[in-house]
Amino acid sequence: MFISLFILILGVSPAIIYWQFRQRIETRVIGQLSTVGTGLTVTHWRRSDLPPDAQYVEGVGYLIGDLSCQYNARSSYIRCAVNPSGPCEDCRFYQAKSLSQEEN
Structure with missing residues (x-):
């Protein structure tokens, strides 16, 4: 009888x-995840080498210049095809995009 009880144990x-180790690990992981969730979520970091008129466009990245201008290069390096170095404020080459161009 003693031998069969010993074999069972x-x-x-x-x-x-295994169950005890798993319980310890689960409580530790849940504790770590709860502290991670209290921080702020940052969707993207602003690059320091970009000018102040840079705008972030989801799926594209940073674009500089006036995005409503027809000649905007849609780049983070060049503002527009006519006046690459800018500034866009009071630019004499500014032309607003027409609705037909925005649909394409």
Whole structure:
């Protein structure tokens, strides 16, 4: 009788030890995840080498210049095809985009 009880305990002990380790790990991971969720979420970082008129467009990245201008290069390096170095404010080459061009 003693031998059969010893074999039963010996067979079940690895499962009990595994269960205890798993419980400790789960509580530790849940504690770490709860502290991570309290921080602020940043969707994108602003690059320091960009001029102040840079705008972030989701899926494209940073674009500089006036995005409503027809000649805007849609680039983070060049403002427009006519006046690459800018500034866009009071530019004599400014032309607003027409609705037909925005649909294409």
